[in-house]
Amino acid sequence: MKRLDPRKLALGAAAPLVAILVSLLLTSVILLAAGDPVGAVWAQFFKAPLPRQIIAIVNEATVLYLSAIAVAIGFKMNLFNIGVDGQYRVASFAAAVFAGQHWLPGWLNIIVSLIVAILSGAIWAGIAGFLKVGRGVSEVISTIMLNYIATYLVAYLLKGAAVKVEGSNATSTAIIKEDSRVPGISLDGIIATPNKLYGLIVLAILVGFLYWFVLSKTRFGFDLRATGRSETAAVASGVKVKRMVLLSMVISGGAAGLVGMPLLFGQDYAYGDTVQSGLGFAGIAVALLGRNHPVGIAFAALLWGYLNQLSNGLQIGAGVSDRLVLIIQGIIVLSVVIAYELSRRAGLRLEQNRVAAELAAQRAKQQPKEVAA
Amino acid sequence: MRQVMKMAVAATVASLALAACGSSSTGTPAATGGSTGGAASGIKVGMAYDVGGRGDQSFNDAAAAGLDKAAKELGVTSKEASATTGEAESAREERLQQLIDAGYTNIVAVGFAYAKSVGKVAKANPNVKFAIVDDASPDSTGANIENITFAEHEGSFLVGAAAALKSKSGHIGFIGGVEVDLIKKFAAGYMAGAKAVNPAIVIDVKYLTQPPDFSGFGSVDKGKAAAEGMYQAGADVIYQAAGGSGGGVFTAAKAAGKMAIGVDSDQAKTAAADVRDVIITSMLKKVDVGVYDFIKSVKDGAFKAGVKVFDLKSGGVDYSTTGGKVDDIKAKLDGYKADIISGKVVVPSK
Structure with missing residues (x-):
């Protein structure tokens, strides 16, 4: 029914590329204006990453990918879940406390902890979903508020759950023992570094697959997308919109709950005050950049991870402020949004021209007949 | 059109979030x-x-x-x-x-x-x-x-004693940047020092943010608001261990005509020129x-x-005398200092 138009496909791919080019150009202008060495900056930028840096980029991308998928589930439903940040912190804390108790042995402990994380994230997001369905509160407002509440709640609970380590100024939950850690994946033989990929990268891939499968291959996914496109049309075709809103919020929160898991089981082995923060907000940008597409998001997450890890090289190698990375990321997001919109309009025009041409051709075919008759 | 709006909103929020990430810098x-x-x-x-x-x-x-x-x-x-x-x-x-x-x-x-x-x-x-x-x-x-x-608690003990000696209302305050163990150590020493001088003293304690939100170390506005509240409630000396937020505490002290205590460096020398006179002393942490x-x-x-x-013994922490505001009580403070160094007084660290 829907043929793949090569010209449309090219347009789709061109948009992000043009956006990235435009952002590089704009960044150069900023560098020149600030009197920073443009050449040295781009030399750092396009230097091939070292093996250990590749691992760091992929690991960072793994976490960002999970966060972006959680955001994208909401986007598909026209729901704006800004609360992924709070949801993943609540879930990470709950899972860290549970896993640290070692009520269950080895792998069983990991699996049940993952379920604890999904449930905690889902419940936290469910509050916003319930408020929207039951009270008509915008999820944008309620999730932002819930982020603050999450910060204070977790800080308060952490005080009770913290385990004191002599000589340390950090506060953290009990360290998960060896048998309940997810071993890293070594790329020994492919690239030369002792560092390893998070074992839970497998989980991220699985979540990405499920996202694609459920949205595009199931009745539920169809209903969800239909509600996102047009609520009235969805109601007319028998979709219970309120139920869909609540469900998609809960699922988005469940996915958000997994964001901190590669960190918890592959690196930190505890939840504390030096845990990586702000992943939920980065996920919004990555989801936008990847156009909510499971493969697009993967590329966007890798790009984001690549940019993040540049901040050290820029400071040490090129002598410019690490804020430059934030500027570039901001410009990319804005250019991408503009480029997508322009390419959408261009695509629309292509479509209109094609339809107009076909109609004209039809008319041209019909006209001689009419004359003949 | 709706799609465009949604994207625009999303982009705005995303860029706000990014901006927020950067704002902890001064x-x-x-x-x-x-x-x-x-x-x-x-x-x-x-x-x-x-x-x-x-x-x-x-x-x-x-x-x-x-x-x-x-x-x-x-x-x-x-x-x-x-x-x-x-x-x-x-x-x-x-x-x-x-x-x-x-x-x-x-x-x-x-x-x-x-x-x-x-x-x-x-x-x-x-x-x-x-x-x-x-x-x-x-x-x-x-x-x-x-x-x-x-030994931040030892230095804080001395400025706590100074606060209690200088306070006329018998009511002092502590403002910490972020409620982490490190800053609680400052608070513990401060309270012990104040109580050593006046066991009945009232001490208000407030932390600006909770981890992992570390903005409490860099928000002048939060420091100012918290200090204004404490001064209005009757405190007349406030010790701040709040990094970049400390400037707000000094501003509030100046406006209220009350006293403040600096931290880490000798802030009667490093703070903004117009508020230096409210800083009676600073707890020096000689990083x-x-x-x-x-x-x-x-x-x-x-x-x-x-x-x-x-620690105090090695001179790694100390109190400052710039401005001459604690000259009248210097003998007493040095007495406590000698007691801590000799081990006669043991300062709690939590």
């Missing part, structure tokens, strides 16, 4: 370094700062002062890099490793967030010497690591001395791994 660009110093000694020092970096007028700047002194007096060359809010653990490791790769084989890591990364990178680079400020946990213990720690001593020990070939405690 706006001063991280001065990245170049070579300084006259007579090159061949010693190359890599500095890894905490969030905020050089220019935060507080903790990082104290470390930077030690480096600057070493550059001038010992002729070392240096390279500096600072942490980004919300960065991954791997980013900290990468920072240390890149400094080493660039040839800066004496590393100073500023702040306890570096504990794990210093431990890991030090193991991978046994020939490189490390110093970490504010951490002595098993994570950062190694044959090539010096752990620079401070600069710690950093300088580490670099000097490396240069002299006298590096020693392990915990080095900078």
Whole structure:
């Protein structure tokens, strides 16, 4: 029914590329204006990453990918879940406390902890979903508020759950023992570094697959997308919109709950005050950049991870402020949004021209007949 | 059209979020370094700062002062890099490793967030010497690591005593930046010092933010609002251990005509000129001395791994007398100081 138009496909791919080019150009202008060495900056930028840096980029991308998928589930439903940040912190804390108790042995402990994380994230997001369905509160407002509440709640609970380590100024939950850690994946033989990929990268891939499968291959996914496109049309075709809103919020929160898991089981082995923060907000940008597409998001997450890890090289190698990375990321997001919109309009025009041409051709075919008759 | 609006809203929020990530800096660009110093000694020092970096007028700047002194007096060359809010653990490791790769084989890591990364990178680079400020946990213990720690509670005891001696209302306050164990140590010493002078004294304690939100170390507005509240409630001296937020406490003290106590550096010299007269004393935490001593020990070939405690006895913490506002009680404060050094008074650290 829907043929793949090569010209449309090219347009789709061109948009992000043009956006990235435009952002590089704009960044150069900023560098020149600030009197920073443009050449040295781009030399750092396009230097091939070292093996250990590749691992760091992929690991960072793994976490960002999970966060972006959680955001994208909401986007598909026209729901704006800004609360992924709070949801993943609540879930990470709950899972860290549970896993640290070692009520269950080895792998069983990991699996049940993952379920604890999904449930905690889902419940936290469910509050916003319930408020929207039951009270008509915008999820944008309620999730932002819930982020603050999450910060204070977790800080308060952490005080009770913290385990004191002599000589340390950090506060953290009990360290998960060896048998309940997810071993890293070594790329020994492919690239030369002792560092390893998070074992839970497998989980991220699985979540990405499920996202694609459920949205595009199931009745539920169809209903969800239909509600996102047009609520009235969805109601007319028998979709219970309120139920869909609540469900998609809960699922988005469940996915958000997994964001901190590669960190918890592959690196930190505890939840504390030096845990990586702000992943939920980065996920919004990555989801936008990847156009909510499971493969697009993967590329966007890798790009984001690549940019993040540049901040050290820029400071040490090129002598410019690490804020430059934030500027570039901001410009990319804005250019991408503009480029997508322009390419959408261009695509629309292509479509209109094609339809107009076909109609004209039809008319041209019909006209001689009419004359003949 | 709806799609466009949605995208626009999303983009705005995303950029806001990014902006928020950056806002913990005080706006001063991280001065990245170049070579300084006259007579090159061949010693190359890599500095890894905490969030905020050089220019935060507080903790990082104290470390930077030690480096600057070493550059001038010992002729070392240096390279500096600072942490980004919300960065991954791997980013900290990468920072240390890149400094080493660039040839800066004496590393100073500023702040306890570096504990794990210093431990890991030090193991991978046994020939490189490390110093970490504010951490002595098993994570950062190694044959090539010096752990620079401070007895902040001892110094805080003295300014607590000063606050109680100076207070007319019998009501004082403490404002901490973020409620982490490190800052609670400041509060514990302060309260013990105040109660040693006046057991019935009323002490208000407030922390500006909760971890992992570390904005309490860089929000002048939050410091000001909290201090205004305390002064209105009757407190007449406030001790702040809130990094960059401390400026707001001084502003509030000036407006209320009350007194304040500075932290880390001698803030009667470093704070904004118009508020210096409200600062009766400061609790000195000599991070600069710690950093300088580490670099000097490396240069002299006298590096020693392990915990080095900078306490009252070694002069690593102290109270300042700039401005002459505590001259009348100096004898009493020095009495407490002697008692702590001799062990007659043991200051609680939590």
